[in-house]
Amino acid sequence: MIGYVYGKVLANDDNVVLLQNNGIGFEINCSTAAFSRLMEKREGGVYTYMQVKEDAISLFGFASLEEKKMFLKLISVSGVGAKMGITLLSGMSVKDLALAIATSDVKALSKIKGLGKKTAERIIVELRESVSNVKDDSPLVSAIPMLSSSSDGENAVMALMSLGYNKITATRAVENALTNGAKSVEDIIANALRSLA
Numbered sequence: 626m627i628g629y630v631y632g633k634v635l636a637n638d639d640n641v642v643l644l645q646n647n648g649i650g651f652e653i654n655c656s657t658a659a660f661s662r663l664m665e666k667r668e669g670g671v672y673t674y675m676q677v678k679e680d681a682i683s684l685f686g687f688a689s690l691e692e693k694k695m696f697l698k699l700i701s702v703s704g705v706g707a708k709m710g711i712t713l714l715s716g717m718s719v720k721d722l723a724l725a726i727a728t729s730d731v732k733a734l735s736k737i738k739g740l741g742k743k744t745a746e747r748i749i750v751e752l753r754e755s756v757s758n759v760k761d762d763s764p765l766v767s768a769i770p771m772l773s774s775s776s777d778g779e780n781a782v783m784a785l786m787s788l789g790y791n792k793i794t795a796t797r798a799v800e801n802a803l804t805n806g807a808k809s810v811e812d813i814i815a816n817a818l819r820s821l822a
Contacts, residue, residue, distance in 0.1 A: 642663055656696075659692070673685060702747055713737055727753060727756050798818075
């Protein structure tokens with residue numbers, strides 16, 4: 626199993642990079658984050674996942690171990706292949722993806738090209754618990770806002786969503802408002818709207 630490749634970029638096409646290492650060129654289908662990092666200096670390293678099929682062997686590259694871990698979770702879901710996994714990671718950051726899964730935001734996931742509503746729902750059902758159970762100090766979870774148990778925060782999120790904001794954006798704005806000391810629902814919404822303006 627090839628788990629990491631470091632080298633110089635010989636060629637690139639879309640998000641596929643030809644990375645030279647010790648005279649060998651590895652063709653790697655990269656996430657947007659990994660691709661951008663390699664293009665910046667025309668060299669670097671990516672964590673990789675090697676897919677072996679009857680008719681092909683493919684390498685997929687990631688900017689971090691957290692990104693690779695999320696990819697492995699995604700492809701464990703029935704109906705989500707490696708190409709869809711890399712597409713998901715290219716359409717959303719790991720943190721936003723984890724947040725969408727943890728908050729059951731089907732709408733946010735469905736915005737990814739090629740991902741239908743049913744598959745998005747399956748991803749949430751199968752991964753929500755594993756994403757939520759990751760250790761609290763993990764980068765995967767550190768960005769998932771945890772609303773206070775008070776209903777004020779939840780009501781404020783619902784109010785922002787009724788104004789057209791998606792659940793991820795609304796939840797983050799409300800968390801910021803609570804951090805800034807907003808107390809009542811009205812204060813929370815007003816503070817959140819200022820941060821979104």
